[in-house]
Amino acid sequence: DTGVSQDPRHKITKRGQNVTFRCDPISEHNRLYWYRQTLGQGPEFLTYFQNEAQLEKSRLLSDRFSAERPKGSFSTLEIQRTEQGDSAMYLCASSLAGALTDTQYFGPGTRLTVL
């Protein structure tokens, strides 16, 4: 499967714990995006990278959220001191900048439940 993959698919954690999610983009894609999606809503943009550079992070929900893409390939999203309100689906997408269309292709998501 050469699509976007995310790990884990599901994560249950207790309030106050830290969690980290991984995203592996489509191999030739240089842009990688993180979104959060709550039930019944469309994805909400959080941040994106072009190669290893994080070009937009003002939409990260708080300073408890951080993302990295150290080698310009896979990315991680970390949430520190989780709160119940962090429970959501976290989606990753990738695209190829400079292509005719910068269409974003999404992974299956990581569903986070904070107890």
Place this chain on the structure above:
Amino acid sequence: GESVGLHLPTLSVQEGDNSIINCAYSNSASDYFIWYKQESGKGPQFIIDIRSNMDKRQGQRVTVLLNKTVKHLSLQIAATQPGDSAVYFCAEIPNTGNQFYFGTGTSLTVIP
């Protein structure tokens, strides 16, 4: 942020009928729009896109119409099938950046 909204939160159609899902957007400077389909427990799946210099684009069983005058986007699905049951989102991409702005979504249910 941008405002992208959908007129109807739910839509039920008979199998074989055509479906029309509507979307309103707010930023007249947006130049790229995408329709995504999202099945339960899965990530959004690209269906079709359209640029602002076009009024219509057709794919396999799907057509997207763009009316820039009233800032309205629609997705038409021909001969709707049970496998089309999902939530459909339109996404708006302003020409000022790479952020996608999604609406709330329309839940399509196909009745066999």
